[in-house]
Amino acid sequence: MLFQNSPQCFNSAKAEEPCVRTPVVNIFESDNEVLVEAEMPGVAKDSILVEIEQDELRLRGRTAETQTGKEYTTLYSERRPCEYRRVFLIGPDIAQDKINAKYENGTLCVRLEKSQKALPKKIKVE
Amino acid sequence: MNLIPHRRAVPAARDPFGELLDIQKEMNNLFNFSLDRWTRDMGLLESEWTPSIDVHDSKDNILVRADVPGLKKEGLDISIEGDRLVIRGEKKSEKETHEKGGLVRSERFYGAFHRQIQLPNAVDETKAKANYKDGVLELVLPKKEEARPKQIKIDIQ
Numbered sequence: 348m349l350f351q352n353s354p355q356c357f358n359s360a361k362a363e364e365p366c367v368r369t370p371v372v373n374i375f376e377s378d379n380e381v382l383v384e385a386e387m388p389g390v391a392k393d394s395i396l397v398e399i400e401q402d403e404l405r406l407r408g409r410t411a412e413t414q415t416g417k418e419y420t421t422l423y424s425e426r427r428p429c430e431y432r433r434v435f436l437i438g439p440d441i442a443q444d445k446i447n448a449k450y451e452n453g454t455l456c457v458r459l460e461k462s463q464k465a466l467p468k469k470i471k472v473e
Numbered sequence: 474m475n476l477i478p479h480r481r482a483v484p485a486a487r488d489p490f491g492e493l494l495d496i497q498k499e500m501n502n503l504f505n506f507s508l509d510r511w512t513r514d515m516g517l518l519e520s521e522w523t524p525s526i527d528v529h530d531s532k533d534n535i536l537v538r539a540d541v542p543g544l545k546k547e548g549l550d551i552s553i554e555g556d557r558l559v560i561r562g563e564k565k566s567e568k569e570t571h572e573k574g575g576l577v578r579s580e581r582f583y584g585a586f587h588r589q590i591q592l593p594n595a596v597d598e599t600k601a602k603a604n605y606k607d608g609v610l611e612l613v614l615p616k617k618e619e620a621r622p623k624q625i626k627i628d629i630q
Contacts, residue, residue, distance in 0.1 A: 371580035386581060388542035388608030411607070419529035419536055422593065426525045426540055453542030453608015 370406070370431045370455075378467060381441065381459040387431045388453035389413070397448045397457055404435045406455060440464075522582040524560070524610075530593055532622060535614040537590065542608035543581065549610060553598040560610070561587040594620035 370385040383404070387395075391411035398405050409430045415421075437459070445460035529536040541549065543564050550561040563585045596614040604611045 371582075372578060373576060373581045374578035376575055376577045384543075384581065386542040386608070388540040390607060392607075413538065413609075415529055415536065416531065418531040418533075420531070421527065422530050423526065423528040423590075426527045426538060450607070452544060453540070 366427060366429045368429045368431050369433055370408075372433065379461050381437075381461070383435070383455075383457040383459070385431070385433060385455045385457075386453060387450075387455050389426070390431065390450070390453070390455075392450055395448070395450055395455060397446070397455075399437070399441075399443050399446065402436055402439075404437050404457070404459070406433045406435075406457065407431065408450075408455065522584070522586050523588050524586065526560075526588065526590065528590060533616055535592060535594065535596060535612075535616065537610075537612040537614065539588070539610045539612075540608060541605075541610050544605075544608070546605050549603075549605065551601075551603055551610075551612065553592075553596060553601065553614070556592050556595060558590045558592055558596075558612070558614070559587060560590075561585070596620075 370387045372386075373384045375382040375384075383406075385406055387406075387408045389410045390408035394407075394409040394411075396405070396407040407430065410428050412428070440461045442460045442462040446457065448455060448457045450456075524539045524541045526540075527536075527538045537558060539560055541560075541562060541564075544562050545565075548562050548564065552559050552561075564583050566583045592614070595617045597617050598614075600615045602613045
């Protein structure tokens with residue numbers, strides 16, 4: 348069908364299905380670690396998925412269902428249920444077994460450590 | 474910004490013309506109420522960031538939700554000025570993380586923002602409740618007694 352591939356966010360007929368969004372990120376890099384901060388407001392903690400497969404780091408999270416009582420009618424609506432998804436390519440210098448993630452104030456922080464081999468070695472001059 | 478009643482579009486059942494109409498409706502909506510936000514979000518007019526909000530109305534309360542990720546509770550300032558709700562805040566970059574390493578990619582917005590919402594009824598600000606969790610601010614604003622709809626019973630004779 349002609350409009351089958353239209354972006355879900357615009358397609359009101361599919362408004363019940365969550366749309367997919369790309370979270371905005373800040374990435375910090377130092378000699379021994381990489382820090383990814385992704386803004387994912389209102390996400391249910393148990394829906395958050397942080398995974399590494401080969402050279403990809405994948406972040407995912409679905410907004411928690413908010414209960415609005417039946418007595419309410421909606422006057423204005425900009426927020427939508429959605430799934431945040433983003434994939435990053437990571438270099439071989441990341442220690443894949445040393446990753447930790449924290450979700451705080453609507454921001455997912457993923458800390459990736461670099462493997463010892465990748466750290467710059469200081470050589471003393473004799 | 475005025476409140477615009479929210480209407481859910483009726484899904485068209487596999488009717489290409491219906492879908493066309495849907496798209497037209499969406500396009501109209503797009504320019505009706507989100508151009509202002511869009512231009513701001515995309516930084517076309519200002520570099521300011523505005524949080525997305527929902528407003529729900531019941532007989533007794535007005536419920537407002539706003540997405541304000543990355544803010545700390547202390548960074549939010551909520552006030553009711555006449556018939557307007559004003560949400561102000563400032564998102565500060567965490568110095569600690571900045572010091573740990575260089576910023577290699579920056580998409581997040583930092584700085585002050587403010588958003589005003591025209592409330593449909595007068596609310597009792599002394600009984601207002603605010604809750605902030607996971608980057609979402611939720612406000613329950615009880616309507617003032619005189620602003621609540623009253624049912625008048627008329628006996629039919």
